[in-house]
Amino acid sequence: MTEHRLVVYPPDERGWPKVRYDGAVLGTAYRVSDIVEFLREAGMDDPESFDLTDPALVDWREIGPESWAE
Numbered sequence: 001m002t003e004h005r006l007v008v009y010p011p012d013e014r015g016w017p018k019v020r021y022d023g024a025v026l027g028t029a030y031r032v033s034d035i036v037e038f039l040r041e042a043g044m045d046d047p048e049s050f051d052l053t054d055p056a057l058v059d060w061r062e063i064g065p066e067s068w069a070e
Helices: 032-041
Strands: 006-008 018-021 024-028 058-060
Touching: 006 032, 018 032, 024 032
Parallel strands: 006 058
Antiparallel strands: 006 018, 018 024
């Protein structure tokens, strides 16, 4: 089983998911762009190029990037 570096958890009771990267909780995402910003803050050089739709890179639990309209 592959260990994902990025995990987006099911939404909490308010509808917002927690985001974990490399084992650390980065925060609560209110939109997909928050995830990109979390990756930047975690030290990723080019988070805009990170493919949030690639299931080999991201473990979306119960939701996916299409769940948010930007």
